[in-house]
Amino acid sequence: MMMKNFIVYKVRYLTMILATKYSEVWDLITGLTRKINKDTDKALEQIGLSYFEFKVMCALEEEGKVPMSRIAEKYMLTKAGLTSIIDRLEEKELVRRVRSESDRRVIYVELTEKGRERLMESRKIFLNVLSSFLSKLSEDEIRELERLFSKLFS
Template identity: 35%
Template sequence: MEDAYRAINDILVGLFHELWELEEKAIITEDFKDLTNNDMHVIEAIGLGEGNNMSSIARKLNITVGSLTTAVNSLVNKAYVERRRSEKDRRVVYVRLTEKGVKAYHHHEDYHRQMTQAIISKLSEDEIPVLVKTLEGLEEFFRGYSGETGQ
């Protein structure tokens, strides 16, 4: 059992390090060289459509509105995001992706699709539910460890 524990631990630690580095190499291409991994995750959290308010985006990312403001300022300056104030309550700020931001969003989404497909293609129909259950357990651990209650 100790060998299995050590193998799983080594794989998880290695995967987390590699994922961050590989994602950066895969998504920060010539077209998006002015973005960071963090920028891409903010773009992903903003999502497609008419926009979201800053509080809901910050909640998705589990960061403060102040930290999100800094990130959004940078993305506005790079023309990936635009802001607008609510007509009903001027204190509420909505952000949405520009056309350039939508292209970055789809680029990032495509990377995730390829990564998921690469994993699924190696599994049988019976193995997929086992992987899903395993990943749900890992997600539950992380949410519990960080104090997050889930959404």
């Protein structure tokens, strides 16, 4: 009985250590993501964009004219949250809404010419923020980081 209790205790202890290690790694990953998002948001303020407005514009450039529901799904945004972002972008004349001719319930969103220009400008800002983080790593460390993240995503 004494040995069984010892083994149970040891398993719980090792599980706790492992969970703590995973938690520390998770905290580092999410902390870095928050820091990059915050720094990007702050840098994009100079051209009147938020980080999420930038991400939505990137999605529109990648996919072209796209239903709002697909953007909301891609970035895990609520419909209300996305509507708010699209409203702001439309106010700035960076995107336009277009109703589907085949199904009037479907609303597409697309970048305007002004939106494409602003996106090019904002990409430069984003790359500056990103390089401020990644410049701390060597080329080998960057490749290793890429390899590790690719492994986690597979």
